[in-house]
Amino acid sequence: MRAGHAVDVVCCAGYDDSLRPAGRAPLMVDGVRVFVSGTAYRPQMGFARRVVSFLRFMAAALWFVLRRGRGYDVVIASSGPLTLAVPALVGRWLWRVPYVFEAIDVWPDSAIAAGVLKNPVLKWLSFRLEALAYRYAAAIVTCSTGMTERVEEKLGFRSEELGVGEEGGGRREEGGGRREEGGGRREEGGGRKAVVTISNCCDLEMCAPDEAVRRAVRLKYGVREDQTVVLYSGAMGRSNAMADVAGAVAATADDERIVWWFAGDGPERGYCDHGVVAMASVKRYFGRLAKEEVVALVRAADVNVVTFRHEPLFFENSPNKFFDGIAAGVPALFNRSTWLEPWLKAYDCGIVCKGERPGEEMAAALRALAGDPARRRRMGLGARRLAEEVFDRDKLAAAYLAVLLRPRSGRNGECKNGRGVGERVRGACDGEGARRWPGEPPG
Template sequence: MHVAVFSQYHTNPDCPATSRHYSLLAQLAQHHRVTLITTSTWESQRLTWEFAWAPEGVELRTAAVPYQNHMGVARRGLAFAQYAAYALREGLRIAKPDVIWGISTPLTAAWAAAQVARWRRVPWVFEVQDLWPAFPIAMGAVPNRPLQRVLYHMERSMYQQAQAIVTLSPDMTTYVQEVSRHPADSFAPEKVHTLLNGTDLQLAALATDEAVAALRQEWGLAGRRVVLYAGTFGRANDIPLLLAAAVQLAPAHPDVVWLFMGHGFYDQAVAEAAALHPFIRVVPPQPRHAVFAWFRMAEVSMVPFLGLPVLDANSPAKFYDSLAVGTPVVVTNSGWTKAFVERHRCGWYSPASNAAALAELLAQLFSTPAQLRVAGQNGRLIAQQEFDRQQIASRMQQLLEAAR
């Protein structure tokens, strides 16, 4: 079977990114022919060279379309359009696939997959990584009402056309199934499937005692308790909440150090806070295969988002990576992650944008370290049961084969 994959952002474990599809494509290519239509955006951002850029057996078609998080709305829109145009052209040039796998974000990447599927008369599977256009609209990136209506119609029509729809969280599935009831664009809600973002357990196993000890020595963290935020410093991630909570927690727990790993919109705010407060430190982005030792070094990790309903459906990689190495999480979503950590007792919920509540919660946890240990053990167990990307890859393969 020939599978054509449309994904604007290909990464590998040498990159400071989740690399979900690297793991899934590696397994799929063992059984089927795979052509990946993507861009070179992340290739220049590799931090190490321990992995092949694409898994063995994956044929690459790569466009030179630049993209950076700091781009404005218009420049991002141009990048989306450039990739969509390239993907349309290449999708019509490659050998006819048996099935197409279109991955959003952005929505335009999946749109290109849908058009090629229609023109070449083959089925396609739509993977929804973020709720587009609901997310950018909620963040104010698409203020134009007529354009919003166009994007919502595009979304509904793509759900309708896809043979199967894959989401990364239960709340995403609920959202898509609710869209299925739209009278003008209805579709069978049964074709929506939840495949969690998951994590790479074989890479998590690299977070050994020796690796953690080496990090502590390198960063001068002997005897310090670590709170870790690892991810994008984006507007949706409520970084000011963490900075304020760090300041409020410091008097009661001077032994706590907050590590901020990543970059993004709040780079300057984090750097300024680190310059003012010795208990706040900035860690440069780390390659995927190295990040697990940082999570294991932490006593608790942060998974914050603004209190917008559309963000409750998110399926952030840091959530899975932290639990996989036995580090409990604090979430600020009131959606499925809150229900998950409370049901499995592997973390805690703190209200979005409430720094006082977060500082109070952390003070209580650091005063009763047994809670942290038990939650970490619970998290590691549930990660082994539900987060393994090898199992997720097998389910994705089955969906693609069934769609043929």
């Protein structure tokens, strides 16, 4: 918006109770028009209810595109769920409005890996919809390097089967493709399809370390200065390996130096509820909180726990809470290997547990950190430095804007330079290869 562009968002309330549908009138949030549908979604929903919710929101977004889509220059279709590709495809076919397909999760792979999508017919339909989404996208944005590699593999090795890459990308011929160094593009059969990694980012202002906030929050919840606060926030579902968290909690239950805070909800929250009464002095469950309240907890925490299932696909996950944590100067503790590990090592701001008993390994790491406040402070400084140097929201937003300003198909194929856009963004719009990543992985 600072570059002179207008932004509209179509969403459902989801996790944010402050968003309420206002009929056809949009809400104004920081200058952005937000159109909120009445679709209900909660992480506790079973498979059937989730499918109904996804289809209802798809229908609402599709109706929006049919009524208003002609007036837009570019659309961002953010997936999952994969059904969000349908309104973008219709806008592309009907109004010739180009869209950028944003893969927050690589669907349907992630749903299959989590054991959520099992029906063979639904799998087949999902893969076909995925192929269409990639085929007609002006560009594809992923939020981790692993996701980019997965999408590029699909574009290359599955193009013969699914027709991926025919429009804007061309079919890949053996030995005929060329990937530009650092450019995040694949040139195939004479055409191009941009696949760019732009991860989740850090709000350096909202999540900035604040000693006054830290002390006030800890005092409010009765935490001593010599205690180590371990925070788990966010979803508590099948993908989040809550059994590993429960194992770490149980293994540190007799250590009063370690205090556990939980903020979030989901079908696996029972792992958090277990033993709350018996461990009331070292464990607190806050439930679902507004973003500002979660940020206050992050600022008061000493360790930020990030967990995912141990299937290979979850190596690619790019969790928001990690980026909030490093912005607040809080080191991270992972229960498994992650694509973020090179940065964790380079900035000495995180611990990755790779053993066969991750719960016990996490507990051992927490006990070591509880006994070494100097190391925690050093890791916290490294975390904040990583946020500033690599994952700064403004830097990544500029990279994303560069992608949006160079749609490669549709009626708006010409580039529209925004007011106040930096030279790096203008250059990308003029056809220079945008960097795959503002800072390449260390090593």
